[in-house]
Amino acid sequence: MRIFFDQIGCRLNYSEMETLAGQLRSAGHTIVAAPEQAQVIVFNSCAVTTGAERDSRKRLGALQRANPQARIAVTGCWATLYPHQAAALPGVQLVASNDRKEMLAALLEPWSAELDDVDLLMQMQPDGAPFSPFGERPSVESEQRQSRTRAFIKVQDGCNNRCTFCIVTTLRGDSRSRPLADVVAEVQRAADAGVMEVVLTGVHLGSYGRDLTGVSRCDLKTLIAALLTETDIPRLRLSSLEPWELADGFFDLWSRWPGRLCPHLHLPLQAGTDRQLRAMARRCTTASFRRLVADARAAIPDLILTTDLIVGFPGETDADFAAGLDFVAEMRFTHAHLFPFSARTGTAAATFAGQLSSDVKRTRLRQMQAVVATTGHQERVRFLGATRPVLFEGNGQPLTDQPGRLWFGLTDNYLRVAAIAPHAVELHNRLFPVRLQALAGDVLHGDVLHGDVLPA
Secondary structure (H helix, E strand, O other): OOEEEEEOOOHHHHHHHHHHHHHHHHHHEEEEOOHHHOEEEEEEOOOOHHHHHOOOOOOHHHHHHHHOOOEEEEEEEEHHHHHOOOHOOOOOOEEEEHHHHHHHHHHHHHHHHHHHHHHHHHHEOOOOEEEOOOOOOOOHHHHHOOOOOOEEEEEEEEEOOOOOOOHHHHHHHHOOOOOOHHHHHHHHHHOOOOOEEEEEEOOOHHHHOOOOOHHHOOOHHHHHHHHHHHHOOEEEEEEOOOOOOOOHHHHHHHHHHOEOOOOEEEOOOOHHHHHHHHHHOEEEEEEEEHHHHHHHHHOOOOOOOEEEEEEOOOOOHHHHHHHHHHHHHHHHHEEEEEOOOOOOOOOOOHHHHOOOHHHHHHHHHHHHHHHHHHHHHHHOOOOOOOEEEEEEEEEEEEOOOOOOOOEEEEEEOOOEEEEOOOOOOOOOOOEEEEEEEEOOOOOEEEEEOOOOOOOO
């Protein structure tokens, strides 16, 4: 079968689709680059907000219009929450809830009897591997990540917390961790395939390993140390970490592997007052969050801090919001995922008194955006004149006003960077030091420092 994958939402969704693509490739199927080329479209949906639900429905409609003949399989949180709505959409022939997501390869296999491309299957390589229009590659993993600079690797799923605003943890179940040896092996395969950066993902990454039993029981600190000791991955980045449950000495990891463990932390705050944090059933206070941030910045040079924030939570007073703005400014976040509160059926917060109007939430969202824009600008400005390692990705954009191509990449501490290189130089999936010279919006512009590759 020719299969196209699409998803919206968290990094975990992307990691899950990479894994499924590898399973289907190993079964002889072909992954295509556009929905128009597919016989089967697999879509991983999101339900973190009502906006994400709306986007899931819209994306499915667009995929069906792009290829009305394709069969569509839908999975993910929105499909789990509203399976009948998903099944009723044009083109949808399979709905797999999150508890069946890991069975998707098997669930799709019966379609191959009708959809396998016989001409394609007849074109076999001498070793028996199916022919691929994208060229032969040494392994499933390397094919899966061909042309990718980063791999999102899922190490954990589910969550034991019950934040009052969150439906996603309900949809994904209790915390479940992969064995440490399995994660180490997958990260090394990614490194062998040429991936330069691995991002560890999970619904509640900080809880990794604590559900494992016996000698397998461990924690995230142990996993990180194993990955940096036992694999060759050049850069390791962590996705979202709840601001609790980190092991003693967790930040010491950065002093042991300063060149490989990325100095970037995403710590979801959600609210800037203790009253709101209690109402959200968050397991931290503003004081404990402040101490955590101070400890992290003291231990990790040039740390960049990002977060998640909800505005307009039920019962949020003007005074609450003003205090929250002050606390957010104090924390100096470089970027934040900002959400107006979305009442989700099945969550406790949907039943709380003091629900705020959409107008109030929109106004507060704009105010919070302004505060984060200010702190983000200040954090980026302080790196002007510094040199940071940048992992470039994509294709350089040809310039019309000067020779060369404009390339984009990310520093180790998650700053977006643009740099110009000669036409003949390929920077994709390569790490180079860049001197950061100017700031335009959220993008730092700099000069690549590597004389034997880039002529002066």
